[in-house]
Amino acid sequence: MHEITVVGGGFAGLTAAITAAESGAGVSLYEAHHTLGGRARTSEGPYRTNEGPHALYRRGPHWTWLRRRGLLGPMAVLPPLEGLRFRFRRDGALRRLPPLALLKLGRRRAGQAPVDVDFLTWATGEAGVAGARAAAHYMGVALFHHDPGSLSAAFVQERLRRATALPPEAHYPRGGWGEVIDRMATHARDLGVRIETTSRVDALPEGHGPVIVATHLDAARRLLGDDTLRWDSGRTALIDLAIRTRRGDPFVVSDLDAPGWLERFTAQDRTLAPAGVQLIQGQLPLAPHESKADGTAHAETLLDLGFPGWRERTVWRREALAHGRTGAVDRPGATWRDRPAIDRGQGVYLAGDQVAAPGLLSEVSFNSGVAAATLALRTISPARRRTAAGTA
Known part of the structure; x- marks a missing residue:
């Protein structure tokens, strides 16, 4: 009964999975890496590094969304x-x-x-x-x-x-961004999302239900066979x-x-x-x-x-x-609306930081994840959502 498939377990994928599951849909999430998080991973060991400098901007839409769900966690004080x-x-x-x-x-x-x-x-x-x-x-x-x-x-x-x-708008999750990802993953599982790591998706199955591809554009382009999925x-x-x-x-x-x-x-x-x-x-x-x-x-x-x-x-x-x-990044004459569209047709949706969604840094991933899940949910009747949620 897992009716929505999410490919990619980074910030965008987890946002999409949680949004869909909170509305009663059954969700399966597949992540090729052995850990979740994408570029929001925090390394293990004595030095807790992110993949480059990371910050969470307080006025962004994801700040309120995370806080309301108890997922924001303690912030390091500047x-x-x-x-x-x-x-x-x-x-x-x-x-x-x-x-x-x-x-x-x-x-x-x-x-x-x-x-x-x-x-x-x-x-x-x-x-x-x-x-x-x-x-x-x-x-x-x-x-x-x-x-x-x-x-x-x-x-x-x-x-x-x-x-x-x-x-300053910039804030820092204590312990690194991986702490936020861990809380999101726990919340997703509590909602019934089935999460499988080390599970690479190389092709979409025929007759699939709604699929949210929450990977970087290079991987999405290969998976969907769509050479238009490019942006600076x-x-x-x-x-x-x-x-x-x-x-x-x-x-x-x-x-x-x-x-x-x-x-x-x-x-x-x-x-x-x-x-x-x-x-x-x-x-x-x-x-x-x-x-x-x-x-x-x-x-x-x-x-x-x-x-x-x-x-x-x-x-x-x-x-x-x-x-x-x-x-x-947007060249002169282009805005976020000109980037690859979230709705790719035939029940396939994109999420990530290079697609048609507004925001700064991780806000693009968040906004596109919410939008992709909302569009996918429209293809599932409320009655089927309730059934899926009851059997997840």
């Missing part, structure tokens, strides 16, 4: 603003404050920025060349893209406004670093000379690393011609500036390359 120790690389040097023009741009309403003009051109008219470039590079934190200035002004400005909001994304080098604690280490080093971001996650959550050790995670966007080694060199430049003696203090290090897994 240090007081005066103790955050943000540092900004400008003109090759580390500074305590960003340009005033960047902050002024952050106050502009998102609706003021045009869709069909690139951000750098629009922002230059608003704040001058230097401020516009600094703002574009700063947005590497939320876009994972090597050239945010080339993207739609409306797209970038919406994210700049939220990334510079005071008080970022490409970035990831670095995880554990270093011995030293007083005065910054919380964040943001590169305003080129997109790049380092964040000391143990500043707000000491559970992420053993006592006496600080956990730093960074992402360094890469142009098409650049390699992971280029990103690593960029990270080391920022580390040299912000974390003196970091090489001698390093006790653990890991590097990775993320390609096409950093969320959708």
Whole structure:
């Protein structure tokens, strides 16, 4: 009686499964990996890393949804603003404050920025060349893209406004994003969702019921045989670093000379690393011609500036390359509505962070998961939902 199938057990897939099950549908969820979570996984071991810097934005729709279900859990408290120790690389040097023009741009309403003009051109008219470039590079934190200035002004400005909001919107699930995923999975099972890990779905069965494909677009394209499932994304080098604690280490080093971001996650959550050790995670966007080694060199430049003696203090290090897994980016003239549609026809629906749904970062996955489940539920009569729920 499991009438809705969800392929993919990341944030989007679990959101879709819970939404469908709460409405009385029987749901089966299949995840190819041995653990759930997708990019929201938190690694096991002494260093509790996410796949690159992660944050949960408080004003997003998923915040209220998770909280109402008791799934949000405890949040790590940010240090007081005066103790955050943000540092900004400008003109090759580390500074305590960003340009005033960047902050002024952050106050502009998102609706003021045009869709069909690139951000750098629009922002230059608003704040001058230097401020516009600094703002574009700063947005590497939320876009994972090597050239945010080339993207739609409306797209970038919406994210700049939220990334510079005071008080800060960014919050951090204590213990890492994996804690939220674990609570979501438990809630899904309590609702009767059948979850199978290490279960790769290579083809949709004939005569299938509603199917929600909650994978990244590359996997969805192969599964559905649909070459139109493409959208621009970022490409970035990831670095995880554990270093011995030293007083005065910054919380964040943001590169305003080129997109790049380092964040000391143990500043707000000491559970992420053993006592006496600080956990730093960074992402360094890469142009098409650049390699992971280029990103690593960029990270080391920022580390040299912000974390003196970091090489001698390093006790653990890991590097990775993320390609096409950093969320959708919209070019001038395009909006989220132009991305691959959620409803693919014949009872197949898409969810994930590169599909036609609004939001910032994980909010796209959440919104598309809810939308996909809602559309799938319309194909199941209320009577059949009740029957499925009673036998799940």
